[in-house]
Amino acid sequence: MNGNIIVGQSGGPTAAINSSLAGVYRTAKDRGARKVFGMLHGIQGLLQERYIDLSDYIKNDLDTELLKRTPAAFLGSCRFKLPEIHEDREVYEKIFGILDKLDIEAFIYIGGNDSMDTIKKLSDYAIVTGHPTRFIGCPKTIDNDLALTDHTPGYGSAAKYIGTSIKEIIRDSFCLEYEKGVVTIVEIMGRNAGWLTGSASLSRGEDCCGPDLIYLPELPFDLKKFGEKVKNLLSSKSSVVIAVSEGLRLSDGRYVCELGQSLDFVDAFGHKQLSGTANYLASYVAGEIGCKTRSIELSTLQRSGSHLASRVDILEAYQVGGAAVKAADEGDSGKMVVLNRISDDPYQCGTKVKDVHKIANDEKLVPRKWMNEEGDYVAEEFINYVRPLIQGDVSPIMVDGIPRHLFRPV
Template sequence: MAQHNAFYAQSGGVTAVINASACGVIEACRQAPDQIGKVYAGHNGIIGALTEDLIDVTQESDDAIAALRHTPGGAFGSCRYKLKDIDTHRAQYERLIEVFKAHDIRYFFYNGGGDSADTCLKVSQLSEKLGYPLTAIHVPKTVDNDLPITDNSPGFGSVAKYIATSTREASLDIASMCATSTKVFVLEVMGRHAGWIAAAGGLAGDGPGEPPHLIVFPEIPFNRQAVMERVQQSVQQNGYCVIVVSEGARYEDGTFLADAGNTDAFGHRQLGGVAPTLAGMIKQDLGYKYHWAVADYLQRAARHLASKTDVEQAYAVGREAVTLALAGKNAMMPAIRRISQAPYQWDVISAPLSQVANQEKFMPRDFISENGFAITQTCRDYLSPLIQGEDFPPFENGLPKVAKLKLAKVERKLPVFTL
């Protein structure tokens, strides 16, 4: 088999473990020198391919690549940029072929979520529709856990562990303070359309009366009166109330509780501020003193508290992507399969990208309790294995050590291309 080069890039919101997938891809490529020559990373996702903005990963030491496994964020830069349709924007695809030809790239690895899977699927058409011999593999990643087919999405388990841990820790704090001070604590978590991350907060406690006392899911229309009754009941029974609220919490008519009014490049509305909104309602309706926190990027960057299971899975899908590519499996995605629940066992299978792109996996209704305020045992059984194990990064001078890459740019061979 002749040797050709590989392209790897990161897309969409990053996670605590997307670089662990990068590590898996790059290490697997390095172990297949007969088939794969150089690995080029796209600077800022697909934009790097379009603009011939390539990073020469070959120049990074094995140690630096290994350090990616414990480095949060996207080491090569990510992007929120969606490739347009091949029929209407053929020039973009022809440009990709130019760049890939110029650098002898025949393996394409795209690391992202649902929107990015769409981009990868589009790129995979280069071979079928335009005759360029490229194998495109999508490497799954999203804290939102909303990718279909795969049992869970790499990146989610670590956020889940962070949110469950933070909820438990903050609950101990407010439990200490509630006699004479704060009665309500509201933690806002990510999850625009699906309540997976909010549900993870439910792992913090496991007995009656244990926090969180209320989870506000995007799946359950927000009913102010019912929520207030629940809060009041919890304060009366437990002395305090801990609430985990999804940024995607919304009313029956679909209006978000907090809507910052901006939209991102994918057309999604930028959310944020539901915690203070909800805390304000509670103050207004019930008069309780409150504290609130918005974890935002902290939750998806918290590599210091990553789930070992998540790190291993992120790395494994990276490696498996290379296996699939070398087997010529175009337009596929490695996916996690849950073989058994207890003991938890998993392996990596593959899924056709056409069944992944632009699909969102929602929480099953039976993961949420009948009253809509808690998770069920079924949900707990699903979530719990994903947060198992710790994989602390090395620390230096009191802080997590992160990969320091050279990020040497590949010399451009083509004219400038404007997006």
Template sequence: MERKNLIVGQSGGPTAAINSSLAGVYIGAKELGADKVYGMRYGIEGLLKEKIIDLDDTLDCELNIELLKRTPSSYLGSCRYKLPEVKEGDEVYKKIFEVLDNYNIGIFIYIGGNDSMDTIKKLSDYAKINGSKIRFVGVPKTVDNDLPVTDHTPGYGSAAKYIATCISEIVRDSNVYDLKSVTFVEIMGRNAGWLTAAAALAKNNLNDGPDFILLPEIGLDLKHFIKILSDKMQTKGNIVVAVSEGIKDTKGHHISEDECNVDAFGHKMLSGTATFLAKRIKNELGVKTRAVEINTLQRAAAHLQSRTDIDEAFNIGFLGVKAGIDGDSGVMMNFERLENAPYLSVVKKCDISLVANIEKKVPREWISEDGFYVNEHFIQYAKPLIMGELSNIVCDGIQSHIKSL
């Protein structure tokens, strides 16, 4: 293609694997013939302000590439900026394409989740309307694992590994004293319970897992759950409950919904689910309760990266570049699983319209009949994604990251 420059951005929430995808994009672009590889600082919002860097300036040696793969969060910075609906001549789109033209961009790669894929769709639609030959490719990223089409998303495996490890340790901690207690561990997940379901991976031949897993896919009858909890405590003194931040009651209302605060995409802010449940159970059952909120720790725990996750994140970034060079636009790269044991997946691509603004939830058949746990279907799906570890690059006893921009 005539334009041989590529630009890449990151958007949405950080993960422990998103920078491995960035490394894959960079290496793919260099190996497949791009002249220049630019990075958007703070996603599409930064592009509008022309905050653009030449990645050759920072990714100038093999060590920095390896450090980047091991660095959590979004190296380029992120945003939660919603593009307006596509209208020919819209000033926002004119500005974006003017900047891209000024930098002689032929391929635009955006690494992100659901809302980021909406950005790719709108930009590729605008390009078609206006005859632009720039190619727009989405590379998936989200710890929430809620993108459709793809078997799973980069970032999920590492977050799941971290959650399972934390749950195992919390279970150990909860059993120290001979008393009745309930510990609620709040895990991210607004409408889809993939992260909370990962708590089940803590249980194996050597470690114990949670006693209950509460997912947003199942409406919670709180009175019934309190009865189940009380019955359980007749035979087991210390209970650990993994709970999604976004669990709803049987009427579909989030337990912790904040009606006043919303983000740029109109999502109501959620918090305090574990605290709410801990207070309620303490009052109802008169037992010691604790609320543990893992919060942002689960998104960027690079010390517990899954090797499978990091390798796949790199590969899907690399192949996203190849898709753009091959002429694809308005697509998202995705994983298709071929085998569970031994685990095998391949990278494919799909039309972005099949992904943007659509959520994938934990299938009902992967959840226990009573709705308080997950079954073997989920375990077989998720376990391969947390396998393997990366060797740490350490400085002064601490895992090292690439120097911040």
């Protein structure tokens, strides 16, 4: 590798995204890259010529380990949709002019579906213009909805956090008794894919019965049947805990959270900001049954809980970062690194590269056969799939009783 590399982060952060950044940096330096630049706030920041030299922040092995344990996006993120090439060629001319000025040999973008759309468009422009820069996608999303990869870095740690939190919530819910019982509804991220919500099932074990109901967004949600099931559960137990996806929809296509409020904010990719599903359902249950209810929204906690990160997840995130650099160095472009599960017992997983055109703007959903017949819980196949991804711990580097992170002034 003779030139420079530039790397960016895009979309929602995870507890493992910076481990991929560390993998990109270390592998690039090991392969002879002169400089590794970091885009500040992704492609949007690059258009404003905002970038840093990562060697100013990663000076030794301790800094690398701190970065791997630092949540959120160290470089800052964005949700910026590149126009089609024929719609605004000037945007591409500006980006490639900046890449030329920095002598960029490889462009690595760490992100999810929308980020792979960026890699697809940039690599297409490079082909059309004969530009030598190579473009590689590095997978990241707690939603676990990228196509062609067994799973995505970030998902394992989020699943571990959710399984742990649900178990603690269940334990807490049994502390007090109420005459008509208590229903706790936990809202978990997931617009169209229920991988995160399904991970609530990980709380089930010898010392915990797990949530009573789990509702994924892949299936239409029936409000009346939901109320009847909750009522039946309360006839035999005093506490009911339910996990629901933020993206639950009725059979007519409306989001459940829209029943309680209007969804006004829409991002650059046309995604509505979802919130309030658990709150609405808790109000519905309270009104229909008259019992005490609680709504809990895990929100950003499930993606930022690096103190509870999965060791498998952190190691694989670092691995795909390095694999992205290796792919670019060996001449690949317009590709994304994917994780390829080789074995379940013992768990083994390797990397490959796949055409980003077959990944961008696609979504991998939970298979119907991985849910029970009633559609209110996941099947054992789901649990067997996710359990290897949450194994092991990554001890934070503690200072004065609090985890230390790698710091970059904003």
